[in-house]
Amino acid sequence: xxxxxxxxxxxxxxxxxxxxxxxxxxxxxxxxxxxxxxxxxxxxxxxxxxxxxxxxxxxxxxxxxxxxxxxxxxxxxxxxxxxxxxxxxxxxxxxxxxxxxxxxxxxxxxxxxxxxxxxxxxxxxxxxxxxxxxxxxxxxxxxxxxxxxxxxxxxxxxxxxxxxxxxxxxxxxxxxxxxxxxxxxxxxxxxxxxxxxxxxxxxxxxxxxxxxxxxxxxxxxxxxxxxxxxxxxxxxxxxxxxxxxxxxxxxxxxxxxxxxxxxxxxxxxxxxxxxxxxxxxxxxxxxxxxxxxxxxxxxxxxxxxxxxxxxxxxxxxxxxxxxxxxxxxxxxxxxxxxxxxxxxxxxxxxxxxxxxxxxxxxxxxxxxxxxxxxxxxxxxxxxxxxxxxxxxxxxxxxxxxxxxxxxxxxxxxxxxxxxxxxxxxxxxxxxxxxxxxxxxxxxxxxxxxxxxxxxxxxxxxxxxxxxxxxxxxxxxxxxxxxxxxxxxxxxxxxxxxxxxxxxxxxxxxxxxxxxxxxxxxxxxxxxxxxxxxxxxxxxxxxxxxxxxxxxxxxxxxxxxxxxxxxxxxxxxxxxxxxxxxxxxxxxxxxxxxxxxxxxxxxxxxxxxxxxxxxxxxxxxxxxxxxxxxxxxxxxxxxxxxxxxxxxxxxxxxxxxxxxxxxxxxxxxxxxxxxxxxxxxxxxxxxxxxxxxxxxxxxxxxxxxxxxxxxxxxxxxxxxxxxxxxxxxxxxxxxxxxxxxxxxxxxxxxxxxxxxxxxxxxxxxxxxxxxxxxxxxxxx
Numbered sequence: 001x002x003x004x005x006x007x008x009x010x011x012x013x014x015x016x017x018x019x020x021x022x023x024x025x026x027x028x029x030x031x032x033x034x035x036x037x038x039x040x041x042x043x044x045x046x047x048x049x050x051x052x053x054x055x056x057x058x059x060x061x062x063x064x065x066x067x068x069x070x071x072x073x074x075x076x077x078x079x080x081x082x083x084x085x086x087x088x089x090x091x092x093x094x095x096x097x098x099x100x101x102x103x104x105x106x107x108x109x110x111x112x113x114x115x116x117x118x119x120x121x122x123x124x125x126x127x128x129x130x131x132x133x134x135x136x137x138x139x140x141x142x143x144x145x146x147x148x149x150x151x152x153x154x155x156x157x158x159x160x161x162x163x164x165x166x167x168x169x170x171x172x173x174x175x176x177x178x179x180x181x182x183x184x185x186x187x188x189x190x191x192x193x194x195x196x197x198x199x200x201x202x203x204x205x206x207x208x209x210x211x212x213x214x215x216x217x218x219x220x221x222x223x224x225x226x227x228x229x230x231x232x233x234x235x236x237x238x239x240x241x242x243x244x245x246x247x248x249x250x251x252x253x254x255x256x257x258x259x260x261x262x263x264x265x266x267x268x269x270x271x272x273x274x275x276x277x278x279x280x281x282x283x284x285x286x287x288x289x290x291x292x293x294x295x296x297x298x299x300x301x302x303x304x305x306x307x308x309x310x311x312x313x314x315x316x317x318x319x320x321x322x323x324x325x326x327x328x329x330x331x332x333x334x335x336x337x338x339x340x341x342x343x344x345x346x347x348x349x350x351x352x353x354x355x356x357x358x359x360x361x362x363x364x365x366x367x368x369x370x371x372x373x374x375x376x377x378x379x380x381x382x383x384x385x386x387x388x389x390x391x392x393x394x395x396x397x398x399x400x401x402x403x404x405x406x407x408x409x410x411x412x413x414x415x416x417x418x419x420x421x422x423x424x425x426x427x428x429x430x431x432x433x434x435x436x437x438x439x440x441x442x443x444x445x446x447x448x449x450x451x452x453x454x455x456x457x458x459x460x461x462x463x464x465x466x467x468x469x470x471x472x473x474x475x476x477x478x479x480x481x482x483x484x485x486x487x488x489x490x491x492x493x494x495x496x497x498x499x500x501x502x503x504x505x506x507x508x509x510x511x512x513x514x515x516x517x518x519x520x521x522x523x524x525x526x527x528x529x530x531x532x533x534x535x536x537x538x539x540x541x542x543x544x545x546x547x548x549x550x551x552x553x554x555x556x557x558x559x560x561x562x563x564x565x566x567x568x569x570x571x572x573x574x575x576x577x578x579x580x581x582x583x584x585x586x587x588x589x590x591x592x593x594x595x596x597x598x599x600x601x602x603x604x605x606x607x608x609x610x611x612x613x614x615x616x617x618x619x620x621x622x623x624x625x626x627x628x629x630x631x632x633x634x635x636x637x638x639x640x641x642x643x644x645x646x647x648x649x650x651x652x653x654x655x656x657x658x659x660x661x662x663x664x665x666x667x668x669x670x671x672x673x674x675x676x677x678x679x680x681x682x683x684x685x686x687x688x689x690x691x692x693x694x695x696x697x698x699x700x701x702x703x704x705x706x707x708x709x710x711x712x713x714x715x716x717x718x719x720x721x722x723x724x725x726x727x728x729x730x731x732x733x734x735x736x737x738x739x740x741x742x743x744x745x746x747x748x749x750x751x752x753x754x755x756x757x758x759x760x761x762x763x764x765x766x767x768x769x770x771x772x773x774x775x776x777x778x779x
Contacts, residue, residue: 006447281355409486428457600676
């Protein structure tokens, strides 16, 4: 429908983006002001200095160098085999003080005292730990001599744990931490300073408040860490808003059903047969080979990392931890996931730009090849640096630049981050120059093209949030910016980009009207970002942030779920399109992967996401295996399936006349989806729910402890993951085998597909093209 106005759609989108980022920026400034302070000194009342600010900052860098969030968690963020160090330190310190006082007063350990005597000591403990003794004028935190002695004892325990004390060998194995993870005693002391500070922020009340810097997280009854009133109230409000949002969206869809246009007349023949790949489009083929290789590698590393949960020092007897400890394999597993998904989507952009404009700029193929080499260097260089960092072979500054930053999903060193950031802008430039002729044309595709370029620009720009923290930036502030990358870059603008690309594909194939697709994409983008941008705050409830961030995160993360409840319509429509004409069957499996995206959007991002989103739920669940339930089902289930679907569409576009043998592809699709479901339902979810029960009953420290996690039941549940993981892995191998077969020939039937009678088009010619395929322009 040429001439249709989308002014209201664009205006609504602009208002949502501007208002949301204004809120995100304002409360980001508040976070800078109210973040837990790093004291200049931690001193006793009799003048002894335990820690200095520089030791705390250096300790943060030591923690990062050994893997950081890939070795346990701090404030609930990170990996799940080792403990949450802030909760673990807090419990050890609390019990140490109680036992010290009990022995001094009653000559018996705390656990052997009568309940009335225990109550007196617990009240004393809460006064000791919750009172904020930080003085802004001097920058000192003052503690009692008793607490200082307990801190030294806890520090000695950690030094032995991260060192090579034979008495703690079994505990190290349970935590998948190799002996001598931290070899230098000075580094061990600094690490203790950092862990003390993260624990101090968890229990010490904010100035003028009765709740801690982390809103009383983690749950720990000994020190009075219980859910705050705001946690409960905003959880209830989030449930109400979710129901209201679902009702409003359902009403909107009901109204729209009565105003829908007539369906598009489906072409009798495949319009994409008229598309002849340009040199730069053909150059993207190697990107998809790398995607297939990285998928297989990531799945293999995931299996190894999962096995460390039951055999912390090896792999079926082989001492793998001596060469690639858990911190390394999990780092590579999470990082390769981001790399291959991003590579699939970036390659799709490079493929689509000349395809939609019909224009091949000069030297485009060379630039695409250069970008490919840069990608390989970034992947290989960052992985090597992370291994060197975890092996403690780099200085703290060198580790920051070239080794392991220790922040999950942005683990790569700062040099590699900058390299990738520059590469993303090169990618944006290549896309823009190829797309420019189409953007200049006043066609009905112009609005989709505009949104495509906006999403592409956001992808390049928002990765820059990962450069906003320094080597010794306060952890609360670093977490704020990290979630800009993980939530806004990965979960936000990449999804918008993928939505637009899928709309392009279906309109070019003649399966959707351009006007219908444009309105739907603009509407869905507006709805998604209206909750998604401010919804970033739901990751920051308990990371040293003000209470207002908790309230905003609860409200807007609930709104994120609203459009997902109707995602079944998208799945049904995509499935219907796959059966629209006989020729569409050639695209059956790419479309089926898009159907899987819709399914996992509902289940992984919607159901499992909202399971942990309300503040009261996350208060007890943050840092438990309920988080990887959501992470696996959403990251691979949604973004991974999208990446695979886009890859298959592009591979089909590079050889539209070839007929695929899809046996391996069909097996890959069902195995990956069934394996992912079994992995979640048979292992991760039961473990996470049992941990949640333990967290409610006894505290976060216990839910993450070796005492609880190494019970026979938990061990059995972790072993049950082998079933889903094996099925999933065979599917990934089958996918890699299929992609390899496109090159070697075993995935392709002999004999080309017949071409339609419509006129052909090639880049460099000006012949008339079928409906839905852009006219070509001379390079």
